[in-house]
Amino acid sequence: MDYVENLHSVKINKDSKSDSKPKPSNQRWAVLSISSIPLVMTLGNSMLIPVLPVMENKLGISPFQSSMIITIYSIVAILLIPIAGFLSDHIGRKKVIIPSLLISAIGGLIAAWAGWKMEDPYWIILVGRALQGVGAAGAFPIVLPLVGDMFKSDEDVSSSLGVIETSNTLGKVLSPILGAFLAGIIWFIPFFSIPVFCLISILLMIFLVKTPNKRQKPIPFKQFISNIKKTFKNNWKWLYAVFIIGIILMFVLFAVLFYLSDILEKVYKVRDVKKGFLLAIPLGGLCIASFITGKVIKENKILMKWITFGGIVLLSGSIAVLSFSKDMWFMIWLFLASGIGIGVALPCLDAFITSGIDKQERGTVSSIYSSMRFIGVAAGPPLMAIMMKYTETSLFYILAALGVVAGIATFMAIKPEEGSSA
Numbered sequence: 001m002d003y004v005e006n007l008h009s010v011k012i013n014k015d016s017k018s019d020s021k022p023k024p025s026n027q028r029w030a031v032l033s034i035s036s037i038p039l040v041m042t043l044g045n046s047m048l049i050p051v052l053p054v055m056e057n058k059l060g061i062s063p064f065q066s067s068m069i070i071t072i073y074s075i076v077a078i079l080l081i082p083i084a085g086f087l088s089d090h091i092g093r094k095k096v097i098i099p100s101l102l103i104s105a106i107g108g109l110i111a112a113w114a115g116w117k118m119e120d121p122y123w124i125i126l127v128g129r130a131l132q133g134v135g136a137a138g139a140f141p142i143v144l145p146l147v148g149d150m151f152k153s154d155e156d157v158s159s160s161l162g163v164i165e166t167s168n169t170l171g172k173v174l175s176p177i178l179g180a181f182l183a184g185i186i187w188f189i190p191f192f193s194i195p196v197f198c199l200i201s202i203l204l205m206i207f208l209v210k211t212p213n214k215r216q217k218p219i220p221f222k223q224f225i226s227n228i229k230k231t232f233k234n235n236w237k238w239l240y241a242v243f244i245i246g247i248i249l250m251f252v253l254f255a256v257l258f259y260l261s262d263i264l265e266k267v268y269k270v271r272d273v274k275k276g277f278l279l280a281i282p283l284g285g286l287c288i289a290s291f292i293t294g295k296v297i298k299e300n301k302i303l304m305k306w307i308t309f310g311g312i313v314l315l316s317g318s319i320a321v322l323s324f325s326k327d328m329w330f331m332i333w334l335f336l337a338s339g340i341g342i343g344v345a346l347p348c349l350d351a352f353i354t355s356g357i358d359k360q361e362r363g364t365v366s367s368i369y370s371s372m373r374f375i376g377v378a379a380g381p382p383l384m385a386i387m388m389k390y391t392e393t394s395l396f397y398i399l400a401a402l403g404v405v406a407g408i409a410t411f412m413a414i415k416p417e418e419g420s421s422a
Helices: 003-016 024-046 049-059 063-091 094-117 122-137 140-150 154-185 189-208 221-266 272-297 301-324 328-356 359-390 395-413
Strands: none
Touching: 024 063, 024 094, 024 122, 024 140, 024 154, 024 189, 049 063, 049 154, 049 221, 049 272, 063 094, 063 122, 063 140, 063 221, 063 359, 094 122, 094 140, 094 189, 122 189, 140 154, 140 328, 140 359, 154 189, 154 272, 154 328, 221 272, 221 301, 221 328, 221 359, 221 395, 272 301, 272 328, 301 328, 301 395, 328 359, 359 395
């Protein structure tokens, strides 16, 4: 069964459901409320990127050790996201999301307390970050299937996912500015902000998000596993391609952010909020590109494929050209181009997953996809730190080559039928 055939069967199943549909005004508020989750989770992680050089000085740690403050969060999330997805399929999305946000808030408090009160807080900060990773596993990844549950129309799903991905990327735009500003006050203040953001998101979820009244009765575990295996067997080619592309895009994004933050601080002596604004330029391009793409793609799967492919080509080309010069503005404008390339691809990948998988397995499959993205997030900073030390002359060619792999995967494995828009 190819992608379009599977999608057709999913649409039939969705049309046969009798889930109540919220009123349009309620839908808008619900989507905006749900969008706070990726915003909060992104702030909780990306906000620390411009602060890492400061932490190296304050804690007396190496660049690799500082990168682990980002990576430990993602490693824990990678391991737990599939479990969270499975639970959300069986007990409900909100029943997983809200406790997860609470756990993430507790992790932020632990990291903040360690930085404030302890003489050698590094390892306790990692513990707090690990708890944040536990919370992240049950928060943002569950957003994708929740949106899929709330809408019957694939066009509504794609448009809402564009808003969700835009919120995610908006968090990346705000993160360096807010992180640099807060760290300019006291270096551990960014950790204290995380519980505040989580509390706001929890309140929005409780009062403004109403999931469908009628839920499918959970299927037995053995049957569920059998269905998951069948889903991967029937759709392995395009599913694995989407997974690989997701890993590569997030790896390149976080590797580039780590590199740019380090270069601005140590080579150009750009610090604090000014550095945050410079880091926000490529991320702003990513955010705007995600928003526009979510509005444009609607239900057109062929358009999604070629937008993804074009974005990856733009990413690979701009990264390769970066090897020609280390001029600050030359790098920033090319990073802007690469951010746009990533930004147009991400909403398309989200839509492929949520539209192409049946509702009963959607939470688990989309969570596995989120785990793949977190692999890229986790690997980007530490591997970039290693490459900067040992292979600085060729690191951009390595990143560009990874982009070529993602482009080949898009071209060869994602094949909607010609003339199909559904």
